[in-house]
Amino acid sequence: MLCVAIIGCGGISPQHIKGYLEFSSQCRITALCDIYPEKAQKQKNAFLLNDAKVYSSYKEMLQHEKLDVVSICVPPYIHAEIAVYAMEAGSNVLVEKPMAASLEECDRMLETEIRTGKILGVIAQNRFTAPVWNLKQIINSGVIGRILFAQIDSLWWRGHAYYDLWWRGCWDKEGGGCTLNHAVHHIDMLGWIMGRPKKVTAILANLAHDNAEVEDLSIAVMEYEKGAMAQVTSSVIHYGEKQALKFQGEYASISAPWDVHTFRSQENGFPEDNSELEEKIKKQYAGLKKLEYEGHTAEIADFLWAVKENKRPLIQGKDGRLTIELVSAIYKAGFTGAAAELPLKENDPFYTAAGIRNNIRKFNRKGKSVENFTDNKISL
Numbered sequence: 001m002l003c004v005a006i007i008g009c010g011g012i013s014p015q016h017i018k019g020y021l022e023f024s025s026q027c028r029i030t031a032l033c034d035i036y037p038e039k040a041q042k043q044k045n046a047f048l049l050n051d052a053k054v055y056s057s058y059k060e061m062l063q064h065e066k067l068d069v070v071s072i073c074v075p076p077y078i079h080a081e082i083a084v085y086a087m088e089a090g091s092n093v094l095v096e097k098p099m100a101a102s103l104e105e106c107d108r109m110l111e112t113e114i115r116t117g118k119i120l121g122v123i124a125q126n127r128f129t130a131p132v133w134n135l136k137q138i139i140n141s142g143v144i145g146r147i148l149f150a151q152i153d154s155l156w157w158r159g160h161a162y163y164d165l166w167w168r169g170c171w172d173k174e175g176g177g178c179t180l181n182h183a184v185h186h187i188d189m190l191g192w193i194m195g196r197p198k199k200v201t202a203i204l205a206n207l208a209h210d211n212a213e214v215e216d217l218s219i220a221v222m223e224y225e226k227g228a229m230a231q232v233t234s235s236v237i238h239y240g241e242k243q244a245l246k247f248q249g250e251y252a253s254i255s256a257p258w259d260v261h262t263f264r265s266q267e268n269g270f271p272e273d274n275s276e277l278e279e280k281i282k283k284q285y286a287g288l289k290k291l292e293y294e295g296h297t298a299e300i301a302d303f304l305w306a307v308k309e310n311k312r313p314l315i316q317g318k319d320g321r322l323t324i325e326l327v328s329a330i331y332k333a334g335f336t337g338a339a340a341e342l343p344l345k346e347n348d349p350f351y352t353a354a355g356i357r358n359n360i361r362k363f364n365r366k367g368k369s370v371e372n373f374t375d376n377k378i379s380l
């Protein structure tokens with residue numbers, strides 16, 4: 001039976017707790033930690049975690065408990081510090097997105113994973129949703145051919161008060177704005193499907209949150225080998241939150257939410273329907289195996305399997321790192337006004353959190369700082 005702890009018992013923590021509880025024959029939650037221990041106690045009571053001991057210090061918890069798995073659900077600026085400490089203390093680590101706020105921190109986490117022989121997983125739970133999972137299977141099958149262009153709409157809406165929470169909206173704590181903290185999901189999926197681009201250009205703005213230092217809108221264009229392109233819009237100003245991933249292949253375009261279009265060319269180059277290919281792709285999609293679990297629960301199932309079998313989980317540190325590299329490149333391009341060439345090197349100013357802080361512009365000054373919201377229900 002694996003012993004599990006949750007560090008950080010705020011908004012996202014119930015998703016982790018529910019996930020582990022789903023697999024109660026494999027693991028049990030034996031510790032909960034939050035700098036506000038009453039928040040850990042609240043989760044303990046809400047989920048009837050009678051075996052769980054409450055701590056206010058993660059170091060004390062890791063010194064006293066034998067923990068096989070630790071979920072890190074704290075703000076981004078301390079993901080790396082806690083992950084490194086936990087792996088050195090002998091725990092496998094499942095860290096919330098974003099993996100960290102900079103590539104230097106990601107590399108420290110990856111080095112610790114190798115040195116300690118522990119397993120590091122990074123949350124990107126939206127890969128485990130039917131539309132995204134299935135899209136990847138269709139692309140992998142080769143039926144749409146080479147991808148020519150991807151259009152990624154990571155469109156969210158957050159009210160002004162969202163950035164009043166003490167750690168949000170600050171470069172030194174949240175590590176960035178909607179590109180790092182919201183589009184991280186879509187950028188993970190883009191990286192999963194298309195890998196690392198050669199070059200990134202971007203523009204950034206803050207249009208509706210004058211209590212945040214960080215951007216609330218960014219538009220980036222990525223260039224890949226053989227000229228393929230991707231456009232990524234990251235936003236927290238979009239009413240309706242209509243998110244989409246659209247891929248134009250050589251033979252067809254497909255999207256999540258699921259959609260498919262194909263044409264064949266007439267003699268003069270104008271399009272006409274290619275219903276045979278469209279039907280073939282639709283049939284292939286309908287025949288795909290269903291996911292047993294979705295979201296956090298699915299990723300936790302995969303992580304528990306990896307720990308039990310001493311294998312790598314589907315979403316590893318290197319995947320979290322690629323996402324941070326793409327986000328860092330968007331910041332570099334957005335703030336310098338020049339294209340960022342990838343890979344970003346260790347001597348690049350945007351490789352470290354301090355380097356990023358020295359090279360960005362604060363859009364606004366954060367005035368108000370709320371310690372804890374009374375009602376902290378979140379939507380994913």
Ligand SMILES: NC(=O)c1ccc[n+]([C@@H]2O[C@H](COP(=O)([O-])OP(=O)(O)OC[C@H]3O[C@@H](n4cnc5c(N)ncnc54)[C@H](O)[C@@H]3O)[C@@H](O)[C@H]2O)c1
Nearest residue numbers: 008009010011012034035036073074075076096097098380
């Ligand atoms: N996967 C998703 O869809 C998703 C959604 C929301 C948030 N998140 C991520 O989860 C993380 C937490 O976000 P949240 O919305 O739950 O924030 P939150 O502020 O609601 O919760 C974070 C908790 O961590 C605690 N904390 C802070 N520093 C700590 C420390 N040193 N030791 C122990 N506890 C500490 C805080 O007191 C708070 O209770 C962030 O990285 C965020 O990006 C992921």
